[in-house]
Amino acid sequence: MRGRPSPFSPRGATRGFTMIEVLVALAIIAVALAASIRAVGTMASNAAELHRRLLAGWSADNALAQLRLAHAWPAIGEQRFDCSQGNVQLVCTQRVSTTPNPVFRRVEVSVSTPGESGVLAQMVTVVANETSRSL
Template sequence: MNRNRGFTLIEVLVALLVFGLIATAAAEVGSQYIGSYERVRDKTLAAWIAGNRINELRLDEALPAISENSDDMDYGPFRWQVTTAVLATEEPTMRRVEVTVARFREDGSEPLPVHTLSAFLGEN
């Protein structure tokens, strides 16, 4: 009698099911890694932009006027909207500055806020 046997159909289906589950889990982990990388990249670039804006105001000779303005800029491979709000404090020789950085999306819709940085500036 010839005892050479292959896999049964049930064994093949179970092996395919196990492989499918492993492949699905690996794809999910890869997707989460890419999303996490993009968030960290955007947050890092936005923090640098906000920090640069605060330092520009610190380097000015005069205390900034109470105001709010928004500028668009290219930084890295993206276009950003930088909103700077200079607010009064109870101390007249100090200002509170809030810089909000938002990244423009590829589809041209409203920019998505990524990072906000606050600081206090005083007279030199």
């Protein structure tokens, strides 16, 4: 019986992919691409946040360095000032408080972004009263 070969026989099978196989492959590729795009977006967002925190740390360090270099006895209280770095708008809040030893004052600098809640960086130091120090 030689006639038409059966579509299920190996000799009669045609080569290539069926439409279902192509659609399944495309769906798998689409899911993989979507996952990779999301991962890249998350990495970019994390890098931007890390950059902001780095600049905020530098701003806090700069504020404390200026205080040390001034050799001035800081007044107790809170002070806010602009401490922007690069193209990032930042606001520093400097809080000066007493310590158990009257010769020292505790200085805390917190850095935040204007209009947003939360602190990007915070540094604390103790400043000695150099004006009352004997030589």
